Amino acid sequence: MSPVDAAARAPRRAPLREGLATELRFTVMRLRRRLLAERHPDNDLSASSMAVLWALHREGDLTVGALAARERVRPPSMTRTLDGLVEGGHVERRAHPDDGRQVLVSLTEAGRGVVQADAGRRDRWLARHLDDLTADERAALRAALPILQRLADAD
Amino acid sequence: MSPVDAAARAPRRAPLREGLATELRFTVMRLRRRLLAERHPDNDLSASSMAVLWALHREGDLTVGALAARERVRPPSMTRTLDGLVEGGHVERRAHPDDGRQVLVSLTEAGRGVVQADAGRRDRWLARHLDDLTADERAALRAALPILQRLADAD
DNA sequence: CGGGAATAGTTAGCCGGGGTAACGAGTTCA
DNA sequence: TGAACTCGTTACCCCGGCTAACTATTCCCG
Numbered sequence: 001m002s003p004v005d006a007a008a009r010a011p012r013r014a015p016l017r018e019g020l021a022t023e024l025r026f027t028v029m030r031l032r033r034r035l036l037a038e039r040h041p042d043n044d045l046s047a048s049s050m051a052v053l054w055a056l057h058r059e060g061d062l063t064v065g066a067l068a069a070r071e072r073v074r075p076p077s078m079t080r081t082l083d084g085l086v087e088g089g090h091v092e093r094r095a096h097p098d099d100g101r102q103v104l105v106s107l108t109e110a111g112r113g114v115v116q117a118d119a120g121r122r123d124r125w126l127a128r129h130l131d132d133l134t135a136d137e138r139a140a141l142r143a144a145l146p147i148l149q150r151l152a153d154a155d
Numbered sequence: 156m157s158p159v160d161a162a163a164r165a166p167r168r169a170p171l172r173e174g175l176a177t178e179l180r181f182t183v184m185r186l187r188r189r190l191l192a193e194r195h196p197d198n199d200l201s202a203s204s205m206a207v208l209w210a211l212h213r214e215g216d217l218t219v220g221a222l223a224a225r226e227r228v229r230p231p232s233m234t235r236t237l238d239g240l241v242e243g244g245h246v247e248r249r250a251h252p253d254d255g256r257q258v259l260v261s262l263t264e265a266g267r268g269v270v271q272a273d274a275g276r277r278d279r280w281l282a283r284h285l286d287d288l289t290a291d292e293r294a295a296l297r298a299a300l301p302i303l304q305r306l307a308d309a310d
Numbered sequence: 311c312g313g314g315a316a317t318a319g320t321t322a323g324c325c326g327g328g329g330t331a332a333c334g335a336g337t338t339c340a
Numbered sequence: 341t342g343a344a345c346t347c348g349t350t351a352c353c354c355c356g357g358c359t360a361a362c363t364a365t366t367c368c369c370g
Contacts, residue, residue, distance in 0.1 A: 022209075023304075072192070074328080074329065075347075080326095140295070141302055142175060201356080254365080255318095257317095
């Protein structure tokens with residue numbers, strides 16, 4: 001049942017200075033898959049779609065390009081995500097008042113409803129597990145979060 | 156150029172208690188995309204393939220099922236990832252000595268070389284940005300890392 | 311000891327969501 | 341005013357998840 005003998009071992013729980021990047025990278029990848037697996041059954045919107053709704057909710061109307069940059073995605077990808085959201089009635093496209101090239105995206109009433117309904121029940125899995133942590137551990141995550149955000153936005 | 160007026164604002168940099176899960180979730184998603192964009196040009200292996208090589212390097216030979224569980228992926232997905240690695244000569248499948256149903260996967264010489272060559276230059280982007288952080292910030296990440304790992308492995 | 315249940319892996323096929331290339335409409339500026 | 345640039349879209353490709361269904365092997369119980 002168990003694997004055969006191991007050739008090389010590395011510290012799994014106590015990464016050294018030079019291992020921090022490696023461990024952090026793989027951890028982010030796996031944690032993302034873990035979070036994806038916990039999608040709410042009564043919310044058929046994908047993670048990327050929800051991210052767009054949240055961005056609009058937090059920042060108000062945005063152009064397609066601004067949304068793409070914010071989510072670190074190429075414009076064509078954002079266009080397709082928006083197509084789905086428009087079709088679902090969650091967002092609306094409208095012409096930019098000053099610049100005819102740009103397109104402003106805004107939440108519809110329904111989209112705002114999805115965000116607000118989602119706010120309560122979302123992240124249930126993660127929130128539950130966060131509750132299982134000690135206060136110190138939660139504090140450690142809270143301290144690391146802005147740094148991770150800066151990394152995500154870097155360059 | 157800037158977005159139109161915003162409807163609702165939320166604390167971006169100082170998440171409250173109840174916002175931790177939400178912020179952490181989106182941050183993980185975006186950071187992952189950021190990291191994916193920084194793939195090394197002279198390494199054509201995908202992130203999932205590299206994760207497999209690293210797992211084998213760290214833990215020695217593993218079965219397909221063990222690899223799938225470790226990467227939080229379904230067996231068919233791991234089978235396909237392994238197909239690519241076998242074709243590229245990075246890993247080998249061989250029969251399990253005791254249980255004819257299982258298949259052991261091991262690194263080839265070439266695969267081990269990829270891991271070792273990669274170890275030095277990998278995560279250059281992330282490592283560079285980690286170097287730009289203060290010692291306190293790195294410590295915060297290091298403290299958060301095992302908690303994130305536990306979350307990634309939870310349930 | 312024989313046969314059904316359980317387990318490991320694979321095959322086949324679907325689909326979300328990234329990417330690049332190319333293009334048209336609109337804007338800017340020399 | 342015409343050339344160069346910008347923004348968004350279209351068309352298309354591909355990676356890498358997933359489920360369902362199947363085979364081979366092992367386990368266990370009657």
